[in-house]
Amino acid sequence: xxxxxxxxxxxxxxxxxxxxxxxxxxxxxxxxxxxxxxxxxxxxxxxxxxxxxxxxxxxxxxxxxxxxxxxxxxxxxxxxxxxxxxxxxxxxxxxxxxxxxxxxxxxxxxxxxxxxxxxxxxxxxxxxxxxxxxxxxxxxxxxxxxxxxxxxxxxxxxxxxxxxxxxxxxxxxxxxxxxxxxxxxxxxxxxxxxxxxxxxxxxxxxxxxxxxxxxxxxxxxxxxxxxxxxxxxxxxxxxxxxxxxxxxxxxxxxxxxxxxxxxxxxxxxxxxxxxxxxxxxxxxxxxxxxxxxxxxxxxxxxxxxxxxxxxxxxxxxxxxxxxxxxxxxxxxxxxxxxxxxxxxxx
Numbered sequence: 512x513x514x515x516x517x518x519x520x521x522x523x524x525x526x527x528x529x530x531x532x533x534x535x536x537x538x539x540x541x542x543x544x545x546x547x548x549x550x551x552x553x554x555x556x557x558x559x560x561x562x563x564x565x566x567x568x569x570x571x572x573x574x575x576x577x578x579x580x581x582x583x584x585x586x587x588x589x590x591x592x593x594x595x596x597x598x599x600x601x602x603x604x605x606x607x608x609x610x611x612x613x614x615x616x617x618x619x620x621x622x623x624x625x626x627x628x629x630x631x632x633x634x635x636x637x638x639x640x641x642x643x644x645x646x647x648x649x650x651x652x653x654x655x656x657x658x659x660x661x662x663x664x665x666x667x668x669x670x671x672x673x674x675x676x677x678x679x680x681x682x683x684x685x686x687x688x689x690x691x692x693x694x695x696x697x698x699x700x701x702x703x704x705x706x707x708x709x710x711x712x713x714x715x716x717x718x719x720x721x722x723x724x725x726x727x728x729x730x731x732x733x734x735x736x737x738x739x740x741x742x743x744x745x746x747x748x749x750x751x752x753x754x755x756x757x758x759x760x761x762x763x764x765x766x767x768x769x770x771x772x773x774x775x776x777x778x779x780x781x782x783x784x785x786x787x788x789x790x791x792x793x794x795x796x797x798x799x800x801x802x803x804x805x806x807x808x809x810x811x812x813x814x815x816x817x818x819x820x821x822x823x824x825x826x827x828x829x830x831x832x833x834x835x836x837x838x839x840x841x842x843x844x845x846x847x848x849x850x851x852x853x854x855x856x857x
Contacts, residue, residue, distance in 0.1 A: 546584045549774045553586045554765075554781075556612040557601040559593040559717050564741045565670065565799060566614055566761065567591050569792035576784040585777055593718035599697075606659055608766050616669045616759040618698060621655040626842040626850065627760050628700040630829040633854055636797060639668055639758050641857040647849055652762070660767040664782050667789030669761035670735035671796045676748040677731025678724070681815050683752070685709060685828040694720060694729035699839065701733065703832045704756070708825070724748060733757070737796060740803035745810040753804075753816045754825060761792070 554577070560566040567589075574587040595601050595610065598617035604610035606620065618624045627648070633639050642648065643666045652663040675682050677691055689709035695701045697714045705712050710731075715723040723729045724747040732744065733756070739745060763785055770778065808814060817825070837844055 544582050546582050546776065549584060549776060551584050551586070552773060552777065553588065554611045554769075556587065556589045556614065557595040557604070557610055558589070558591050558614045559598050559601075560738075561592050561741050565737060565792050565795035568795055569667075569788045570614065572791055573784050573788040576787065577781055580780045580784065581777055585773075585781065597716045597718060602661075602764060605661055605764050605766050608768055610766070611769050612763065612765045614761055614763050616696070616698075616761060617764075620659045620661075621651075621663075621762070622699070622841060623651045623654060624760055624762065625698065625700050626651070626836070626846060628698065628757055629836065629847075629850070630700065630704045630756050630832055631826045632850060633758060634672075634755065635857070636793070637857045638854045640793065641853050642850065643667065643760060645849075645853050647846060647853070648760075655762075655764075656767060661764045662767050662770045663762045664765055664770075665763040665785035665789040667761045667763075667792045668796050669759035670737045671758065671800045672755035673733045673735050673757045673759070674739070675731065675733050675752040675754055675756070676739070676744065676750060676812075678727075678747070678749050679730055681750045681752070681813065682754075683815055683817065684821060684824055692728075692730045694723060694732040699841065700757070700832065700836065703835050704829050705733075707829045707831050720744070721747060735796075736800045736803040736807065740806040745807045745812045749811075749813055751807060751812050751814045753814055754822065756825065756829075761789075763789075 556570065558566055558570065562568075570589045570591075574589060577585050577587050595604065598613070598615040599619055601610060601613040601615065602617045602620060605613050627642055633642060648666055652666065656662050675688075675693075677693070679691060680687060682688060685708045688705065691710045692713050693705045693710045694715045695705065695712045696717065702712050713729050715729055720729075720732060721742060721744060724732060724744060731748065734742075734744065735758075739748075739751075773781070804814070833847060836842060837847065842850075
C-alpha cells in the first residue's frame with residue numbers, strides 16, 4: 512500500500528512538473544519585476560527526514576529565499592519524510608527528470624563522495640566544513656554531473672557526527688560489536704567499518720529502520736543524535752555509544768537538464784540560496800544535537816562515552832577500511848593524503 516501511494520504521488524509530482532516545472536512564460540521586464548521576461552519555473556525537492564530535522568528546517572529557508580529573490584518566478588515545493596520513496600528512488604527520479612531536486616546521503620550513483628565518510632576522518636565542525644568546501648569536494652561534485660546528469664549545488668552536513676546503538680549490550684570496545692547485526696544504508700564505508708569491528712551487517716532503508724530495530728531485523732544502527740531523536744530510534748534502542756566515528760555529506764542533487772534550462776540569473780540566485788541553506792543547516796545541526804542527545808537520555812537511553820584510550824582502540828580497528836576504499840576506487844592514496852592534510856590544517 513505504501514509503495515502504491517508513493518508511486519501515485521510520484522505520478523502527481525511528474526504531471527505537475529510537466530505543467531509548471533518546465534514552463535518558460537515570457538513577459539516584459541519592468542522596474543517592479545526585473546525577472547518578468549525570464550519565465551516561471553517550479554522546483555520540486557524530495558527528502559527523507561521529518562519536519563523537525565535540520566534538513567527539513569533548512570529547506571524551509573531555501574523555499575522562502577528562492578521565491579522572494581526571484582519575485583516568485585521560481586516556485587519551490589518540498590516533499591519530505593520519505594513520501595516519494597527511498598533516497599535511492601528519489602535520486603533516480605532526479606536523474607530521470609520527474610523530480611527537480613533531492614537532498615540526502617545517497618551515494619549509489621556518486622560513490623566517490625564516500626571518501627568523506629571514512630571512519631574517524633574528522634572530529635570537529637571546522638574540519639568537516641573545510642572538507643566539504645575543499646577543492647577536492649568541488650572536483651568530486653563535478654564528476655557527479657558528468658556521470659549522472661545531476662548538478663550538486665551544495666554540500667552540507669547530513670546531521671552531525673554519527674553514533675552506535677544496539678539492543679543487546681553496551682559497546683565500550685570493538686569486541687562488543689562481534690556478533691551484532693548492525694543496519695547499514697548500503698554504504699560501503701559503513702559496511703566495511705562494522706565488519707572491521709566484527710559485526711555483521713544488514714541493509715535497511717532509512718524509512719524502514721524504526722520497524723527493523725523494533726522487530727529485531729537489526730540489533731543496532733548508526734546515526735547522528737539529530738536523526739535518533741527525530742526518528743525516535745531511542746524507543747527501540749537501549750544502548751548508545753558516543754563514538755563520533757563518521758559524518759556524512761548531504762548533497763543537494765538537481766536534475767541537469769532542468770538546471771541548464773534556467774536563466775543564468777536564476778541559477779545564480781538558487782546557488783546562493785543553497786549555500787546559505789547549507790550554512791544554516793550546519794548551524795542547526797550544532798545547535799540541536801545537544802537537545803537531541805538529551806532526548807535520548809530522557810527516554811531512558813544508556814549513553815556510553817569512551818575514554819581517549821578506548822576510542823583509540825576503535826580507530827585502530829578500522830584503519831584497514833582506508834586501504835580497502837583505495838583498493839575499491841573510492842579514492843586514491845594521493846586523495847587520502849589530501850583529505851588528511853585538510854583536516855590537519857583545520
